[in-house]
Amino acid sequence: MLPRVVGVAVVAFLFAFADLRAGARGIVAARACAPRPAVTARTITTARWVSGAVVTEYFPVRESWFSGRLVRAPGLRGRHRADWLYGPHGVAMNGEGLGRDGRFYHFGGSYDIDWANAAGAVTRPCWNGRWTGGKPAWLAFGWRNGRGEVTFPLTRGGWSNGRAARYVRSPLPLTFRPGRTRPQPFWRTVATEPRVIPLGSRVFIPAYCRTPARGWFTARDTGGAIIGFHVDVYRPPPRTLELRSLRDQKIYVVPPGSAGRAKLPRC
Numbered sequence: 001m002l003p004r005v006v007g008v009a010v011v012a013f014l015f016a017f018a019d020l021r022a023g024a025r026g027i028v029a030a031r032a033c034a035p036r037p038a039v040t041a042r043t044i045t046t047a048r049w050v051s052g053a054v055v056t057e058y059f060p061v062r063e064s065w066f067s068g069r070l071v072r073a074p075g076l077r078g079r080h081r082a083d084w085l086y087g088p089h090g091v092a093m094n095g096e097g098l099g100r101d102g103r104f105y106h107f108g109g110s111y112d113i114d115w116a117n118a119a120g121a122v123t124r125p126c127w128n129g130r131w132t133g134g135k136p137a138w139l140a141f142g143w144r145n146g147r148g149e150v151t152f153p154l155t156r157g158g159w160s161n162g163r164a165a166r167y168v169r170s171p172l173p174l175t176f177r178p179g180r181t182r183p184q185p186f187w188r189t190v191a192t193e194p195r196v197i198p199l200g201s202r203v204f205i206p207a208y209c210r211t212p213a214r215g216w217f218t219a220r221d222t223g224g225a226i227i228g229f230h231v232d233v234y235r236p237p238p239r240t241l242e243l244r245s246l247r248d249q250k251i252y253v254v255p256p257g258s259a260g261r262a263k264l265p266r267c
Contacts, residue, residue, distance in 0.1 A: 031133070033126035041196045041228050047254040047264075053229040055205060055246040058191070059237045060096045060104060060180070061089060068160075069153035075108060075175040082152050083160075085176065088115070088136040089241075092174075096181045098237050106181040110172040114140040118161075120148045120168075129225045141170035184220055184234060187212040191221035191232035197253055203231055204252035209267035211235075 044050070061084065068082035084090045084097060091097040096106040115136035117123040122140060123133030137150040143164035145151045151161035182189075190203055197203065201219040209215045217233065226232055231251065252265050 033124070033130075033132060034128065036127040039193070039195050039228070043195055044197055044201070044253050044255050045258070047252070047258045049250060049252050050229050051248075051250050053231060053249045053251045055207060055231055055233065055249050055251075057233045057235050057242075057244050058094070058223075059186075059235050060098045061091065061094050062098050062237050062241075063100045065241050066090065067154055067156070069155055071153075073176045074173070075177050076105060080105075081155065086139045086142060087152070088138070091176065092139055093136070103178065104180045105176055105178055108175040108177045110174060113170065113172045113174070116140045116142075116150055118150055120144055120150055125224065127224060127227070139170070139174070141168050143167055182221065182234065186234060186236045188217060189220040189234045190217040191223045191226050191234070192219040193226050193228055193230060194219075194222060196228055197231070198255050200256040202254040204254075204265050205231065205233070205249065206251075206265075206267070207246055207249055208233065215265075215267050 063081055063084045066081040066084040066087065068084065068087070070079035071082045071085070072079055073085050078101075080099060086092050091105060092107045096104060099105055114122045114124060115131075116138050117131075117134045118137040121133050123131045123136050125131055138152070143151050143153070143159075144166050145159070145162035146165040147162075149161055151159045151164055153159055153164075190205075192199070192201070192203070197219055199219050199222075203217045203219055204215050205213075205217065206215055208217075213233075217231070219231075221232070221234065223232055229251075254264070
């Protein structure tokens with residue numbers, strides 16, 4: 001699955017330019033990711049408290065947050081906002097979204113297509129939340145202005161970054177589908193690093209005591225940027241776009257098969 005970018009920190013890299021032979025004219029490849037470090041934290045095998053954890057959130061993105069022109073998308077009926085479909089915070093990046101019609105939709109691939117930065121050059125996600133060519137601006141296709149930069153049509157008319165001078169075709173087929181990608185209910189599951197917090201673990205997060213979860217979640221998902229003592233809470237989309245990240249949190253982990261303490265923590 002393509003990585004989620006909510007809360008991701010972005011830095012610029014020097015480019016190592018090369019021709020991209022996938023068929024998208026004018027796009028160039030970028031520098032490779034830094035080596036991923038070895039996992040130093042041991043797998044949790046007995047119920048215990050963990051200090052210094054990072055807690056983030058992920059959720060379907062609302063179409064109402066976006067401003068692109070309504071366009072048709074392969075696999076979907078009707079029209080939807082272009083940047084909600086293909087932009088860096090849209091369905092293609094986050095995996096799923098909530099349409100203006102109140103229905104859920106998700107990206108069906110291809111997951112092998114690259115992303116383009118604002119200048120139209122290829123940029124790829126890394127394990128540490130950074131990108132090889134700077135932050136993404138669009139999937140590696142679409143409209144380009146006279147300078148070769150990414151632009152897209154707006155609902156109110158005009159363009160986001162100057163009128164388009166050409167259109168780069170997608171090098172791979174793209175499709176969307178109705179419905180959600182994850183069968184898990186909201187406020188019940190978290191994504192974890194399975195080599196540290198095994199899938200199936202119960203996780204208590206005191207900072208979430210005032211949510212419907214009452215602090216307790218089950219580890220049932222993973223993510224490319226979920227490393228070490230990092231948990232990502234799956235929640236309903238907020239009314240407005242919120243990027244929440246809590247650091248230095250104390251959480252309680254009960255791995256599968258662990259009896260835990262006689263008395264589990266509670267709110």
